Amino acid sequence: MSEIIDTQPLALVNGEPFTDLPQDLYIPPDALAVYLNAFEGPLDLLLYLIRRHNLDVLDIPMADITRQYMDYVELMRSSRLDLAAEYLLMAALLIEIKSRMLLPRRLQEDETGEVEDPRAELVRRLLEYEQMKIAAQTVENKPREGRDFEVIAIWGEEAGKLLPHVEPGDLRAAWLGLVARAGAHRRHTVGRQELSVREAMGQILDALQTGDFLEFACLFDPGKGIPHLVVTFLAILELARERMVEITQSAAFSPIYIRLSHADQ
Amino acid sequence: MPINNISELKIVLETALLSSREPLLINDMQRLFEEELSIEFLRRALDELRDDWQGRGVELALVASGWRFQTRPEYQHFINRLNPEKPPKYSRAVMETLAIIAYKQPVTRGDIEEIRGVTVNTQIIKTLEERDWIKVVGHRDVPGRPALYATTKQFLSDLNLRALDELPPLVELGSLVDPNPHSGELNLAELIEQASDDSPV
């Protein structure tokens, strides 16, 4: 959301009591981006405007709707152009329809014998979209496995014998599910570098399992290249920071020893 | 161990259905027995079994991929208390895409974009594919040969449906006018709330 909002004027929104909206539905620019996030696209916004005014979709007053729609798009354009692209396209369409309606009607009939209304195509799209919007809600409300009911599969010998299969992608999916549940504000990024360090931490702890002191230098394998040495070093620092290992050195330049914290206990 | 009567048959069917991870078709159930049992006999046993489970927290249901035991939604709140984790809620974009595929299948991504008026994020398609609710069933014979998507049996089963035609019919919107005429005085918070609320009507 942040990308489509200037943080500075946002305070203004908070500062001003926007409780009553005038008839033309003017929305302050800073709130607009927030507001637009609630829409799935230009059709959704257009539908909303029409529904808000309690207009019959089949009889859209093009001039009013176009003007209002343009107000939105103009506001949007000033804050974020790429988001506005699809909305601009719709604006162009609205204006085209409007201008065609201003032209003298060509008394040209189509196959069904009706005079072509420039709004027809837009109306068709709006109705189709709204129909799908309602359908989406219907599908959402249907009882769903895992949310509204569970499938039964009790323990059997066969099931006990076979071990579940796990793919790396399943782990990622599990993690993403976690992040989604944890909420929008917490961001868990684990970079490749951090992972390597985490892995090295595990390996070092493993090497220290005996509880004995190991010499600092033993933990490094120069054959694996400089990145590996750096990662190992970072891992040791991280282990020390998280107080998982003790690092001791009796005097300057004497060997450095590492062991598990409280290995003697 | 031959099956002598319907009670014995019901016990075996119940055991198999309770322990199977996947729904069972009548064909599958015929394979449970050494002797050949007629479909009518199995069908009758299943109907009786379904009646036997009336009034319990678990029911025997027939869905797209076969017969299965499942909990009744009325008992979900007990189970949820045991397991406080909530399954993810899909965004409106995902649900709209799913609805279009379900009702208009087979469709290409372009078809979906045409209806929604916005580009369809690849991630949306992926999410639905990973859930095993949609799949590619072919390609349209136009330049670029775009993939045609359709819903899966899994989708129907997960929504407790036997077939696509059990989805509620689409609402005809010929002259639909907002049933909630607004008062004229609007409040921004309310506006946003309404707009972010999923219910369209």
Added chain:
Amino acid sequence: MPINNISELKIVLETALLSSREPLLINDMQRLFEEELSIEFLRRALDELRDDWQGRGVELALVASGWRFQTRPEYQHFINRLNPEKPPKYSRAVMETLAIIAYKQPVTRGDIEEIRGVTVNTQIIKTLEERDWIKVVGHRDVPGRPALYATTKQFLSDLNLRALDELPPLVELGSLVDPNPHSGELNLAELIEQASDDSPV
């Protein structure tokens, strides 16, 4: 929905036990109900339930990790005649615990609980240890000296990975999954706060 009598209690227990992937302890079962039910009451209901299931192909059994429904061995040969089943799946709880250990190792149980927001069942850790996918690699130097878990070589080879950094990178899911299940209840202040937050939603 308060529990008025033992029949109602039995229905709920049966539903929970049939749908749970892991055995349930009496403690777990107490969590099913809003009101506090005594262990004796639950115990009595379980005994009755066990009796009710006499003579069926499925039994209610008390195993080391709790109560569960399981198929009676005498009926196994029927089930074996069905196709070899698809391998079972780990529950979401197990998968998430594994994901946290894999991506954040070494971690304590407390770390896992903090990320998942729920307590970690001992059974989950046991399942992963028995699979030889995780192990204790040390203890954190804080009160209680909790065990630090990390993934094993076995885990990498079973997942066909050479090193941990071959795990799929974690890309943010964007807004596909609604992070806020109560989006209907959003108010303006909250929305603006979210919008000004730097973290992507």
